[in-house]
Amino acid sequence: MNSTRDIDALIDMMARLPGLGPRSARRAVLHMIRKRALLLTPLADLMQTVAATARECARCGNIGSTEICDICASGKRANGQVCVVEDVADLWAMERGQAFRGRYHVLGGTLSALDQVGPDALRIPQLVARVTEEEVTEVILALGATVDGQTTAHYIADQLDGQVTLTTLAQGVPIGGELDYLDDGTIGAALAARKSL
Amino acid sequence: MNSTRDIDALIDMMARLPGLGPRSARRAVLHMIRKRALLLTPLADLMQTVAATARECARCGNIGSTEICDICASGKRANGQVCVVEDVADLWAMERGQAFRGRYHVLGGTLSALDQVGPDALRIPQLVARVTEEEVTEVILALGATVDGQTTAHYIADQLDGQVTLTTLAQGVPIGGELDYLDDGTIGAALAARKSL
Ligand SMILES: [Zn+2]
Numbered sequence: 001m002n003s004t005r006d007i008d009a010l011i012d013m014m015a016r017l018p019g020l021g022p023r024s025a026r027r028a029v030l031h032m033i034r035k036r037a038l039l040l041t042p043l044a045d046l047m048q049t050v051a052a053t054a055r056e057c058a059r060c061g062n063i064g065s066t067e068i069c070d071i072c073a074s075g076k077r078a079n080g081q082v083c084v085v086e087d088v089a090d091l092w093a094m095e096r097g098q099a100f101r102g103r104y105h106v107l108g109g110t111l112s113a114l115d116q117v118g119p120d121a122l123r124i125p126q127l128v129a130r131v132t133e134e135e136v137t138e139v140i141l142a143l144g145a146t147v148d149g150q151t152t153a154h155y156i157a158d159q160l161d162g163q164v165t166l167t168t169l170a171q172g173v174p175i176g177g178e179l180d181y182l183d184d185g186t187i188g189a190a191l192a193a194r195k196s197l
Numbered sequence: 198m199n200s201t202r203d204i205d206a207l208i209d210m211m212a213r214l215p216g217l218g219p220r221s222a223r224r225a226v227l228h229m230i231r232k233r234a235l236l237l238t239p240l241a242d243l244m245q246t247v248a249a250t251a252r253e254c255a256r257c258g259n260i261g262s263t264e265i266c267d268i269c270a271s272g273k274r275a276n277g278q279v280c281v282v283e284d285v286a287d288l289w290a291m292e293r294g295q296a297f298r299g300r301y302h303v304l305g306g307t308l309s310a311l312d313q314v315g316p317d318a319l320r321i322p323q324l325v326a327r328v329t330e331e332e333v334t335e336v337i338l339a340l341g342a343t344v345d346g347q348t349t350a351h352y353i354a355d356q357l358d359g360q361v362t363l364t365t366l367a368q369g370v371p372i373g374g375e376l377d378y379l380d381d382g383t384i385g386a387a388l389a390a391r392k393s394l
């Protein structure tokens with residue numbers, strides 16, 4: 001089908017997005033073509049804008065459209081707390097939770113012997129610099145409960161030892177979480193950290 | 198996060214695509230921003246091209262970029278067979294199968310009393326016209342094995358009765374399909390249509 005070359009190319013490229021495969025990419029493209037004015041054209045425009053403007057915050061690694069992101073630029077967020085996350089997606093999740101009012105530091109991954117990811121690949125030197133440059137009183141390590149996440153947390157804790165209060169997120173049963181759906185590690189951690197009523 | 202307004206808007210719009218929700222839309226947008234030159238910019242360009250050029254074939258309802266689609270325009274596909282499908286996605290699936298060498302007629306849905314979809318909303322009059330105008334010898338009804346799909350097939354069969362050979366796809370176990378994963382109706386249909394070895 002020669003005349004659908006662009007449509008085929010669009011499907012192939014959509015299928016490369018995480019969470020989409022060939023079948024869902026085809027469905028998405030047909031849906032977009034049907035909702036051309038409401039969906040396809042606005043999506044194309046937004047993608048072009050984001051491609052032209054999205055950039056990493058020079059300070060924390062968050063994604064925004066300015067050299068220093070809104071969170072780093074806001075004086076209200078300068079409460080002395082810096083929350084260290086692996087990824088921008090984690091920062092977004094924390095912001096949705098609306099519980100944290102400090103600033104962030106996005107590592108861009110975790111230390112990994114297997115994938116040969118060392119501290120310099122992870123914005124860890126920048127974190128150490130921020131702790132001395134900014135008036136940081138507490139560093140909250142909100143890293144994944146994986147081997148690499150915990151290795152990274154320990155490495156950072158060693159680097160910052162004595163300079164700042166170091167904390168980590170509590171582990172336990174998510175609110176509304178049914179025990180049945182939790183992995184054993186989470187249940188074990190929640191049990192170990194149990195509180196008296 | 199004011200400076201991420203466009204990113205937020207992009208995530209919201211991506212989340213409206215079938216198969217994606219808010220979480221997968223966020224992951225997809227982060228992935229696209231990271232692969233800006235390889236993914237985000239080309240996707241934006243392709244979407245703009247498709248938004249500007251995609252159109253329904255005036256004859257069969259297929260989606261392409263010309264008034265008459267490649268399949269309708271190709272003399273090689275004029276073998277007297279017309280395969281009637283509900284949706285362009287079904288036409289694409291048939292083409293991937295590479296088993297059918299005739300032409301198509303895309304209804305754009307099925308008759309539905311509940312959703313008040315009548316024959317005129319479905320390109321059924323155009324199908325009847327094609328059967329007399331083109332040299333159609335066989336109409337293959339490749340409609341879904343749903344109540345509405347079968348109602349539609351019977352309605353079309355009534356309309357074309359005596360003018361053309363009417364056939365339908367065989368029902369049965371898909372090649373490589375494990376019985377365990379099939380719904381009972383498919384197993385029942387396959388059993389009823391069983392063949393001697
Ligand atoms: Zn920042």
Ligand SMILES: [Zn+2]
Nearest residue numbers: 254257266269
């Ligand atoms: Zn056509």
